[in-house]
Amino acid sequence: MDSEPLVIAQQTLLEPAGLVTRDLERVMERLSGADIDHADLYLQATRYESWGLEDGIVKEGTHSIDLGAGIRAVSGEKTGFAYSDDVALPALQEAAWSARSIARQGDEGKQEVSPSHRPVTLYLPVDPLRSLPEEDKIALLKRLDRECRAIDPRVEQVFVNLSGSHEIVMVMDRAGAIHGDVRPLVRLNVSVIVEAKGRREQGSYGGGGRTDYHYFLEGDRASDYAREAVRQALVNLEAVEAPAGAMTVVLGSGWPGILLHEAIGHGLEGDFNRKGTSAFSGRVGEKVASPLCTVVDDGTLPGRRGSLSIDDEGTPTACTTLIENGFLKGYMQDKLNARLMGVAPTGNGRRESYQHLPMPRMTNTYMLPGPHDPEEIIRSVKKGLYAKNFGGGQVDITSGKFVFSASEAYLIENGKITSPVKGATLIGNGPDVLTRVSMVGNDLQLDTGVGTCGKDGQSVPVGVGQPTLKVDGLTVGGTRVQG
Amino acid sequence: MSTMPPRPSEQDPLDRLKTLVADCLAEAREQGATGAEVGASIETGLSVTARLGDVETIEHHRSRGLGLTVYFGQRKGSASTSDLSPSAMRETVTAACRIARHTAEDPCAGLPDPELLATEFPELDLYHPWAIEPDAAIDLAVACENAARRHHEDISNSEGASLNTFQGLRVMGNSLGFLHGYASSRHSLSVAVIGERDGQMQRDDWWTVARAPDDLQNPEEVGRMAAERTIRRLGARSLSTRQCPVILAAEIASSLLGHFIGAIRGGNLYRKSSFLLDHLGKPVFPEFVQIHEQPHLRKALGSSPYDAEGVRTTPHALVRDGVLESYVLSTYSARKLGMKSTGNAGGVHNLIIDSGPLDLAGLMQRMGTGLLVTELMGQGVNLVTGDYSRGAAGFWVEGGVIQYPVEEFTIAGNLRDMFLNLVAVGNDVDLRGNTRTGSILLESLTIAGN
Numbered sequence: 001m002d003s004e005p006l007v008i009a010q011q012t013l014l015e016p017a018g019l020v021t022r023d024l025e026r027v028m029e030r031l032s033g034a035d036i037d038h039a040d041l042y043l044q045a046t047r048y049e050s051w052g053l054e055d056g057i058v059k060e061g062t063h064s065i066d067l068g069a070g071i072r073a074v075s076g077e078k079t080g081f082a083y084s085d086d087v088a089l090p091a092l093q094e095a096a097w098s099a100r101s102i103a104r105q106g107d108e109g110k111q112e113v114s115p116s117h118r119p120v121t122l123y124l125p126v127d128p129l130r131s132l133p134e135e136d137k138i139a140l141l142k143r144l145d146r147e148c149r150a151i152d153p154r155v156e157q158v159f160v161n162l163s164g165s166h167e168i169v170m171v172m173d174r175a176g177a178i179h180g181d182v183r184p185l186v187r188l189n190v191s192v193i194v195e196a197k198g199r200r201e202q203g204s205y206g207g208g209g210r211t212d213y214h215y216f217l218e219g220d221r222a223s224d225y226a227r228e229a230v231r232q233a234l235v236n237l238e239a240v241e242a243p244a245g246a247m248t249v250v251l252g253s254g255w256p257g258i259l260l261h262e263a264i265g266h267g268l269e270g271d272f273n274r275k276g277t278s279a280f281s282g283r284v285g286e287k288v289a290s291p292l293c294t295v296v297d298d299g300t301l302p303g304r305r306g307s308l309s310i311d312d313e314g315t316p317t318a319c320t321t322l323i324e325n326g327f328l329k330g331y332m333q334d335k336l337n338a339r340l341m342g343v344a345p346t347g348n349g350r351r352e353s354y355q356h357l358p359m360p361r362m363t364n365t366y367m368l369p370g371p372h373d374p375e376e377i378i379r380s381v382k383k384g385l386y387a388k389n390f391g392g393g394q395v396d397i398t399s400g401k402f403v404f405s406a407s408e409a410y411l412i413e414n415g416k417i418t419s420p421v422k423g424a425t426l427i428g429n430g431p432d433v434l435t436r437v438s439m440v441g442n443d444l445q446l447d448t449g450v451g452t453c454g455k456d457g458q459s460v461p462v463g464v465g466q467p468t469l470k471v472d473g474l475t476v477g478g479t480r481v482q483g
Numbered sequence: 484m485s486t487m488p489p490r491p492s493e494q495d496p497l498d499r500l501k502t503l504v505a506d507c508l509a510e511a512r513e514q515g516a517t518g519a520e521v522g523a524s525i526e527t528g529l530s531v532t533a534r535l536g537d538v539e540t541i542e543h544h545r546s547r548g549l550g551l552t553v554y555f556g557q558r559k560g561s562a563s564t565s566d567l568s569p570s571a572m573r574e575t576v577t578a579a580c581r582i583a584r585h586t587a588e589d590p591c592a593g594l595p596d597p598e599l600l601a602t603e604f605p606e607l608d609l610y611h612p613w614a615i616e617p618d619a620a621i622d623l624a625v626a627c628e629n630a631a632r633r634h635h636e637d638i639s640n641s642e643g644a645s646l647n648t649f650q651g652l653r654v655m656g657n658s659l660g661f662l663h664g665y666a667s668s669r670h671s672l673s674v675a676v677i678g679e680r681d682g683q684m685q686r687d688d689w690w691t692v693a694r695a696p697d698d699l700q701n702p703e704e705v706g707r708m709a710a711e712r713t714i715r716r717l718g719a720r721s722l723s724t725r726q727c728p729v730i731l732a733a734e735i736a737s738s739l740l741g742h743f744i745g746a747i748r749g750g751n752l753y754r755k756s757s758f759l760l761d762h763l764g765k766p767v768f769p770e771f772v773q774i775h776e777q778p779h780l781r782k783a784l785g786s787s788p789y790d791a792e793g794v795r796t797t798p799h800a801l802v803r804d805g806v807l808e809s810y811v812l813s814t815y816s817a818r819k820l821g822m823k824s825t826g827n828a829g830g831v832h833n834l835i836i837d838s839g840p841l842d843l844a845g846l847m848q849r850m851g852t853g854l855l856v857t858e859l860m861g862q863g864v865n866l867v868t869g870d871y872s873r874g875a876a877g878f879w880v881e882g883g884v885i886q887y888p889v890e891e892f893t894i895a896g897n898l899r900d901m902f903l904n905l906v907a908v909g910n911d912v913d914l915r916g917n918t919r920t921g922s923i924l925l926e927s928l929t930i931a932g933n
Contacts, residue, residue, distance in 0.1 A: 049582075054754065057587035062561040063578040064550075065571070077534075082543035085565040098543045101617065134585045157754055193755055193867065200755060202867045242872070244895065244931035245724035275534070276640055277677055279684065355546060394861045394874070398677055398686035399719070401891050403861035403874035425863035425872040425893050427931075477863070477872040477893025477931040481724055 005125050005309070009170040009180030013043040013067075017087045024172050027089070030096040031073050031174055035103045038074040038335060039174040040313060041096075043087060044354040049129050050163040053141040070354040071095040074336055075103040083355050120316075122302045122309050123210035125182030128164035131212030137162055140188075140213075140222060147226045148192050154237070155230060156200070157193035162186075164213060171314040179314035185209070185305065185461060187449065188216050190225045194233040203233025204407075207448030209303045225448075232389065232408050235420045242409065242424035242478025248384035249426065249474040250377055250412065254445035255390055257464035260295055261365050261453065262393040262402040263430040264288070268322050268330075269360040269455075270337035270348070272397050279400030279431045280328065288328045289434030292370045295323040297332055299347055299363030305449040306364035306463035310347070313358055317347035322365075323434070334360045352458035362453060366465030370440025374468040377439045379415040385476050386410045386417050387426065400430040425477040433471060441468030497652050497664050500525060503549070503567060504656040504664075510576045511553050512658065516583070518554035518594045519658045520792065523547075523567065526651035531617055533624035534643030536632075541617050544649065553579045557592045560584075591818035594792075599814075599824055600661050601795035604788045608781040609667040611695035612650040620646045623672065623702050630706025631676045635714050642686065644674035644706070648696070661793040669784070670696050674706055678713040685719065687712035692915050694782045712857075719876065719888040722932035728853035729894055729928045730846050732877070733911050735859050737918035740774070742898055743767075744831055745866050747807065749816020758869035758899055759807070766805045768902050771839070774802035778832035785917035791829030799825070801834075834918045838910040846909045846924050848883035854930060855880050856894060869898040892932040901925050 014020065024041055031039035045067045052060040069092055070083040080102025082095040132140075141160045148158045167183040189206030205228035209215060216222040251259060264280070272278035280288070289295070299317025301307050308317050313335050321329045333341070334349030337360055350361035378386065386409065393404030405425045410417045446465035453462040504521045511519035528544035549572060550563035560582030564575040615623075628644035647670065654664030673690035689708035691700035700708075731739055745751060746759040759767060768774075778796035780786050789795050792814055800808045812820070813828035841849060860874035872895040878885045909921030 055589075057589060059586055059589045059592065060559065060561070061582035061586055062563070063575075063582060064563040065575070065578075066565045068565060078538055079540045081540060082545075084545060085547055095543075102538070102541050134581075138585055157756070159754070195755070200867055202756065202865070242895075244893075244929045246931075246933045275642070277642055277684075277686065355544070357540065357542065392862045396686065396858075396860065396876075398684050399716075399876075399890060401860070401874065401876070403863070403893070405861055405863040405872065422868070422870050423863070423865055423872065424895065425861050425874055427860075427874045427891055427893050429891060473933075475891065475893065475931050475933060477874070477895050477929075479872075479895045479897075479929045481726060481929060 005182045006178065006180030008125055008182050009168050012045055012168045013087065013170050019089060021178065023089055025176055027092045027096050028172060028174050028176065030093065031100055033103055036073050036075050036174070037339065040072055041172045042070045042312065042354050043170045044068060044167065046165055046167045047129055048163070048165040050161060051137055051141060053145055053160040054157070056145050058138050058141050066353065068354040069095065071099045072357065073099040073102055077340060078102050079336070079357060081357050120309065122300060122307050123184060126184050126212045127166045128184045128186045128212040129166055131214060137213065140216065144190055144222055144226045147223055148190065148230055151227060151230045152194065152234060154194040154196045154234065155192050156195040159191040161189045169312065171312065173314065177314065179310050181308065181310050183210060183308070184212055186211060186213055186215060188222060188225060190229040192229050192233050194237055196237055199237060201233050201236035203229045203231065203236065205229040205232065206450050209305050209449040210307060211303050235408060239420040239422045241480040242421040243385065243476055243480050243482055244478045245482060246473050246475045248381050249471045249476065250381060250384060250386045251466070251469045251471065252388040253441060253443045253468050254465060255447040256387060257366055257447065257466035258390050258393050258404050260367055260466060261362060261462070261464050262395045262404055263428060263433050264295065264322065265362050265365045266395050267397045267400065267430050268332060270331045270333040270341065271360050273331050274337045274341050278397045284328050284330060286328050287326050288431055289323050289326040290437045291326040292440040293323055293326055293434050293437055294321070294368040295365065296321050296368065297348065297362050297365045301364055304364050304446065304463050305451065305461045306362065308363065311349045312351045313349035315345045315347045315349060317363055320346045332360045332362065334358055350460050352460060356458050359456065361455065361460050362462050364446065364463035364465065366444065366446060367440070367467065369442045369444040369467045372439045372441050374441045374443050377441055377468050377470050378412060378417060380439065380470065381412045382414060384412045386412050395430060401427065402430050403427045421478065427475045427477060433474065436472045437469055438472045439470035443467045496525065497666065500652055500654045501662060501664055503572065504654045505662060507549065507551055507572050507576060508656055508658055510573055511551065514576055514580045515555065516553035516580060517556055519551060520594060521549070521551040522653070522655045523549040524651055524653045526649055528647065528649035529615070529617065529620060530645065530647045531620040531624055532643045532645040533621055533628055534641055536625055536629060538621045539643055549575065551575065551579055553583050554593055555583045557588045557590060558583045558586050559589065559592045560586060591815055594657055594659055595794045595814040595824060597659050599794045600659065601789035601793060604663060605779050607779060607786045607788065609665065609694050609786060612668050613648045613670055613696040615648060627672055627674045627702035627706045630703040631674050631710040634707050634710035637678045637680050637714055637717060638676050638710050639679040640677040642675035642677065644672070647671045655793055657793055668694055670699060672699055672702060672705055674709045676709050676713050678717050680717040683717060683719065685713055685716035687716055692784065694784065698782065716876070716888045719890040722879065722889045722892045722930055724932050725930050726927050727930060728850045729925045730850060730853065730855045731923045731925065732855060732857045733909065733913040733920060733922045735857065736920045736923040737913070737916055738859060739923060740834055740836060740918050740920055742864055742866065743902065744811055744834065746898070747801070747810045749810055749812040749820060751866055752810060753816055753819035756867050758866065762807050763810065765807060767807045768802055768805040768905055770805040772802055772805050772905060773800065773837040775800045775835055776831050776833060777835055780833050783833050785833040787832050790826045794824045794826045794828060796826040796832050831917070836908055836920045838912055838921045839907050841907060841909055843909055843911045843922050846907055846922055847880050849907060850880060850924055851883055852881050855885065871896050871898050871901065892930050894928045894930055896928040
């Protein structure tokens with residue numbers, strides 16, 4: 001079997017339905033009118049599986065298959081869209097007809113020209129589901145259960161989940177340019193409940209990426225997840241009330257980069273800025289962060305959860321500079337918003353599935369390293385909070401207010417990390433939080449591959465990262481009001 | 484014109500879907516399963532959005548799905564597919580059976596107790612399809628957005644208005660002989676606009692949802708509500724850190740009841756992941772609080788004659804006079820706890836907390852000085868410990884009267900205390916969702932601000 005993604009896509013998506021490329025071209029010809037600016041056909045087949053362990057046994061497993069096509073016609077700012085879970089020719093023709101109806105309402109369009117390109121390979125077109133025998137998947141889960149319980153007798157419950165998906169996509173635009181991608185994705189997560197003296201706490205850790213299950217068997221990776229989940233839970237057993245109010249906050253490296261995703265990432269997506277609904281609208285060239293801050297969205301990192309060889313519109317992904325030395329450089333774009341704003345697409349056009357319309361979305365968003373030693377950053381804080389791990393976050397892109405919730409945090413007193421504190425939500429204002437970054441560590445880390453971003457009801461896998469950061473003044477939502 | 488494919492026989496679509504489910508159960512038996520449970524659904528719909536007075540998107544939806552769980556004794560496997568063809572159905576059964584060969588024996592695994600399966604199917608009046616053409620749908624969305632944009636001169640921009648209509652069929656069957664299906668519909672209209680004043684931008688929205696199109700709030704009213712909600716946020720200030728009473732406005736108070744349900748859900752109880760472990764029969768709210776589930780309300784969004792396993796749903800109390808009367812259990816979680824299913828596989832159906840005599844203005848009078856929260860952000864809830872810390876926005880209240888909008892603060896406490904010290908439930912009930920509650924006054928929370 002040919003390992004070219006496009007060839008695999010054609011074999012998987014077209015051959016079983018008795019289709020050839022020429023058939024798709026004919027479908028697309030229905031969308032050729034002077035009043036249509038852009039049109040595309042997106043075919044997708046996804047196989048997904050998940051295995052779950054609790055009570056020491058693997059008691060659940062699921063498997064799903066999803067196959068379908070979405071057809072879109074764009075005229076000016078208007079989009080017509082129809083999808084079908086039947087990829088036979090008549091269903092595609094019907095979907096094209098429905099999508100086309102938008103154009104009758106539209107303005108005069110322009111014929112698009114598709115640049116030809118050959119995307120680089122960021123991940124191998126492997127099938128994660130078949131990368132390990134079922135017995136080995138089960139054995140991995142059971143081993144992690146034993147390891148968690150062996151670390152500490154206070155471990156009461158262990159939950160382990162292993163999942164993988166094998167997604168094959170193909171996108172054809174009206175000019176007949178055709179792109180394919182084979183996207184593996186795996187994830188392993190360990191959660192524990194610990195109990196001591198009537199108090200219960202949880203800890204959770206995991207990772208993954210665009211690879212197969214062997215990734216978790218390399219070195220001590222899976223065992224590290226187990227150790228880390230138990231460690232976090234045990235730390236939380238000792239946690240005292242978190243402080244309430246504005247204070248200096250040091251954010252750890254890696255997953256705390258969710259700060260960037262919420263505080264500035266969403267606000268720099270092209271659709272909100274074209275429409276003028278973002279707190280960052282019209283601010284390219286302005287200073288929005290301290291000079292220590294350079295932030296990129298990079299879909300080209302090999303094997304990363306948020307990476308893609310091509311986005312869901314066939315555009316190769318890129319490393320897009322969002323903020324450079326404190327100045328706002330640009331937005332993340334899909335084709336529609338790029339065209340309407342008169343700029344080039346940045347490879348950020350993503351969609352949850354063939355049932356959804358693409359829109360500008362992040363890939364891997366991170367801050368480049370700075371000059372400071374992480375220990376020096378902690379030492380510089382007289383009184384504050386050190387937040388090492390986070391759960392999720394959310395942003396109101398119009399007011400700019402964003403939150404993200406710490407799941408492991410400590411007090412900093414006189415330059416030293418002291419008591420662990422209970423989880424608390426941190427809240428800030430996106431357009432000015434980065435102006436208060438006073439130190440940036442030299443320890444850039446990307447997260448371990450756990451992020452999922454939701455927007456308009458669509459979920460896509462993403463990555464984040466940052467070095468250790470010191471923010472002078474962020475509101476910490478604890479319960480203890482200081483005197 | 485396109486050439487439409489010839490349609491298969493004119494058999495009733497519900498009967499066709501039932502036949503598919505029955506065939507799938509037979510196939511599972513054929514492949515050696517000792518028990519099986521199958522759900523299948525078909526849904527069609529239309530979504531349109533209009534922005535700045537003109538159509539922005541038209542989306543035609545058509546999706547199908549089939550999911551099954553097979554048991555080999557007490558081993559379990561699940562699989563699903565979006566392809567309802569006979570060959571895909573057989574492959575899906577094979578996938579589920581393959582998984583069941585690898586999962587472990589679990590003494591609690593299995594189909595529901597036969598005597599708990601639904602045998603009567605009350606008419607719940609859930610199906611009111613809307614044969615609206617895209618052009619008419621666009622007109623409604625435009626009218627809604629126009630009403631919002633024209634309401635006030637400070638409305639400067641719009642995220643658009645959206646009209647959605649869905650109708651579908653759902654069939655559920657198991658190898659104990661249960662086989663039933665019904666049609667339902669759901670329509671909604673929403674709009675979000677942006678206001679601007681003195682360099683500050685704020686966004687807010689309003690929406691209406693119903694089983695029948697005639698029960699939707701009219702588009703102009705929805706638009707006006709969205710505009711008013713946006714305008715009243717302009718001029719928002721920050722707050723200093725303090726402790727004070729908090730009112731959660733009706734439209735967000737349902738989240739608090741959601742956390743309560745999470746804490747009494749069987750899955751969290753048998754996993755010892757709830758701060759309400761072992762609280763059955765104990766007070767968890769003040770004595771005046773009554774919370775119940777009403778699964779058979781006609782036309783309601785959460786109504787259903789049976790749960791996701793075919794177990795009959797019944798109106799029952801969860802909290803009576805402040806005391807926890809019932810957990811929320813599926814067959815599996817019930818067996819893990821040595822109890823019986825409460826018909827809650829897949830969740831609760833129309834959760835209701837009884838109202839007191841006061842409306843929102845009355846609650847604010849009772850509170851005197853404190854915070855009215857109209858928006859919550861982020862997760863920030865730990866059900867294992869009950870620790871609660873969420874981002875919020877709303878209004879500062881003094882002397883029972885709104886003073887000014889506030890933002891960029893968090894509210895924090897512990898859910899156990901928040902429930903026990905709940906002061907009052909308003910009669911301004913939001914009927915739009917699966918949870919029906921008025922605004923809720925809480926005794927005191929920590930507000931973290933600047």
